[in-house]
Amino acid sequence: MAETKSEAFRVAVLDDYEGLADQAAAYQKLRQRAEVKVFTQRLETDAELGRALAGAHAVLLVRERTRFGEKQFSLAPQLKLIAQTGRTTGHIDLATANKRGVAIAVTPTDTGNSTVELTTALIFSVLRRIPEVDRRMRTERWPAVAGRLFEGKTLGVVGLGRIGTQISRIANIFKARVLATGRTLTAERAREAGAEAVTLEKLLRESDIVTIHVPLNPQTRGMIGVKEFALMKPGAILINTARGPIVSEAALLDALGSGKLGGAGLDVYDEEPLAMEHPIRGFDNVVLLPHRGYATVEILTERYQHAMENILNFFDDKPGNVINPEALELK
DSSP states (O other): OOOOGGGTOEEEEOOOTTSOGGGSTHHHHHHHHSEEEEOOSOOOSHHHHHHHHTTOSEEEEETTSSOBOHHHHHTOTTOOEEEEESSOOTTBOHHHHHHHTOEEEOOOOOOSHHHHHHHHHHHHHHHTTHHHHHHHHTTSSSOOOOOOOSTTOEEEEEOOSHHHHHHHHHHHHTTOEEEEEOTTOOHHHHHHTTOEEOOHHHHHHHOSEEEEOOOOSTTTTTOBSHHHHHHSOTTEEEEEOSOGGGBOHHHHHHHHHHTOEEEEEESOOSSSSOOTTOGGGGOTTEEEOSSOSSOOHHHHHHHHHHHHHHHHHHHTTOOOSBSOGGGGGGO
16 A cells, blocks of 8 residues: 555544544654544544545544444445544454455554552442532531441452452452452352352352453343342442443333332443433432543553554555454455
């Protein structure tokens, strides 16, 4: 390929909400080689997206912030590469990419530590009612709000993988009992993480806090629904930093509205961004975050760096980290 900037190779960086794309060291190298446009706002309409993709040969996507299906591909007829941050590709129509000869390059998976930190923060925020107290400190002299301890509580970890394992070990530090469940979880692996392997039903019945750490797939979609909320302790807390559709939204709203749930900490939703009129925004005992699990300065900058390196390598006919090499044959 080996295009130069004078040949007007165009790159569109979409959904840089945090304004960090230009902080990656590779950004200046990319600008020397191509015309780069960075879009920091969500492109809501096809017309807006069409203008952004006009003439683009490469697009840099941040996680699942923009879906790329048949319609989106049709807006970018010159597209040859999607540089995707992370390894998630469920929002990309791979069949269409292959048909159009668009390569999809991904970046390495991070350790998950940022999600571990955020999950822990949400647990404490809900237990100690930190956001609520902070809001009331602005209007009241000295709010008399009592929170609850983590120490001595039972934490239920649904999915004891790389993130759930670390959450379990952190809970051990605070002398919390940990129950865990997972499709392939063994008693030995649970013990190594400081947890007890149990069924989902037992976990829900006995946990004061339930935290979700499974991937979204056909088996996990809606796995926490009406029946599962009915099993939970009155006043229990739900934390979800995995994916919104794992938890039935309707059942969650019912459990909060009835008082069955004592609170929730949510970083993910069925539809993102969350609609301003969404009823979940009306609960004072729910802490809401806008999908910040991975979105730290360090991780975003690192992922931009890797994604831009993938674009630069593609320029030099050295495509790397491509998950659909068959598309390269149509280049």
